[in-house]
Amino acid sequence: MTAPDSPTGGPPPRDLPPTSIWAVPGMLALAVVSFAGFAGYAALLPVAPLWAVHGGADSAGAGLVNFVLLGATVATQFAVPALIRRVGWTLTLTLALVLLGVPAVLHVLTDELGTILLLSAVRGVGFGILTVAASAAAVLLVDPARRGAAVGAYSLALAAPNVLLMPVGGWIAEAWGFWIVFVLSGVSLLGIPATVLLARHLPERATGDPQHPEVADAPAGAATYLAVLSPTLVLLAITLAGGALITFAPQMVSVAWLATAGLFVFGLVSTVLRWRVGALADRLGSGRLAWVFVLVAVAGLLAVAWLTQQEVGLDGLLPWLLGCALLGAAYGGLQTLTMVSAFEAAGPRRVGAASAVWNAGFDAGTGLGAVLVGTVAVQHGFGTGMAISAGLVLLTLPLALRARR
Incomplete structure (x- = not known):
């Protein structure tokens, strides 16, 4: 309903924003779509490589499973705005959720490596579509003044299944059976009805703001990609570090449950920060906060590197958890801040392009972290690998400081 003109003849008063970001039309539907899609992704991420080993694959073959998944994800993301x-x-x-859910369930048919790699590639295409489309939808649902809060709410919906399902997937598979995880991963299909509800509140065939005075959703050029390069480089560095911890934590400690505890703290803290820092960015500006989290990340990585050199045991429990918590805070906070910065830099006409670049940076950083730190660790140990990660994150500090302006 349109507000009437004011008695003085001035412009009509602006509607006050809703008290909660969840009251924005379409936001709950987006949360359902995101939670369902990422639940199917997270449950199978640690289990698909184990399934390949169950079928006789060696460690190199198992490592290919998620490499193919993320490779297909990145290859897909830049085509999503055009789709x-x-x-x-x-x-x-709907296509994203189908490509995530159906191949997940089909794993039950065979543990042959070639088939698992094919299914992973298909799932990667679905995941690439979901990540770009859902993050673009989050900012298109709200006024630009609430962009940070929308990104935070979206981030909570996708991070929650990572915290709940990723740490227990392998345990469920080995204790109760792989088929349970495969069926559970099919939960992505349950989000399909919510896609209809969400689409009602979005531009019909655009990832740009249709109310913008210029042409909406024009194809992105080199200037757009250069504009979002700075926050994407910060993102790539922190996801490289986080990806290394997620991949190698079990090999950094001498007691197996310490890895689970550390990853749980890492995931929980990162989820809370991804959620809460969005509204703070709306009030203070995303650029004013990023440099703080870069320094927090360096501190956490150096703590983990120092502990890992000494092979973490029970006597190092509290420092280990603190290091994981610091890295988790930076990992979560910088994800939200760099996403908001990317959308701000790209402008309302380039939401889809900004989403594609940001998500490609996230997935590329995660994959590079496992490769880089794993390669260094072969000769010099995980402590050296994590210290190098700290150095790479520190190199992005000038970019984060420049963003304050």
Whole structure:
């Protein structure tokens, strides 16, 4: 309903923003789509490589499973804005959930490595579509003044299944059976009805703001990609470090449950920070906060590197958890801050392009972290690998400081 003109003849008063970001039309539907899609992704991420080993693959073959998944994800992401322009939001999001859910369930048919790699590639395409489309939808649902809060809410919906399901997937598979995880990963399909509800509140075939005075959703050029390069480099560095911890934590400690405890703290703290820092960015500006989290990340990585050199045992429990918590805080905070910065830099006409670049940076950083730290660790140990990660994160400090302006 349109507000009437004011008695003085001035412009009509602006509607006050809703008290909660969840009251924004379409936000709850986005949360359902994101939670369902990421639940299917997170449950299978640690289990698919184990399934390949169950079928006789060696460690190199098992490592290919998630490499293929993330490779297909990155290869897909830059095509998503064009896909939305062609078929619309409902079909795009539905396709993402189908490509995530159906191949997950099909794992039950065989543990042969070639088939698992094929299914991983298909799931990677679905995941690439979901990540770009869902993050773009988050900022298109709200006024730019609430962009940070929307990104935070979206981040909570996708991070929660990572915290709840990723640490226990392997345990469920080995204790109760792989088939349970495969069926559980099919939960992505349950989010399909919510795609219809979400699409009602989005531009029909665009990932740009249709209310912007210029042409909405014009194809992105080199200037757009250069504009979002700075926050993406900060993101790539922190996800490289986080990806290394997620991949190698079990090999950094002498007691197995310490890895689980550390990753749980890492995931919990990162989830809370991804959620809460968004509204703070709306009030203070995303650029004013990023440099703080860069320094927090360096502190956490150096703590983990120092502890890992000494092979963490029970006597190092509290320092280990503190190091994981510091890295988790930076990992979560910088994800939200760099996403908000990327959307701000790209502008309202380039939401889809900014989403594609940011998500590609996230997945590329995660994959590079495992490769880089793993390669260094072969000759010099994980402590050296994590120290190098700290140095790479520190190199992004000038970019984060420049963003304060």
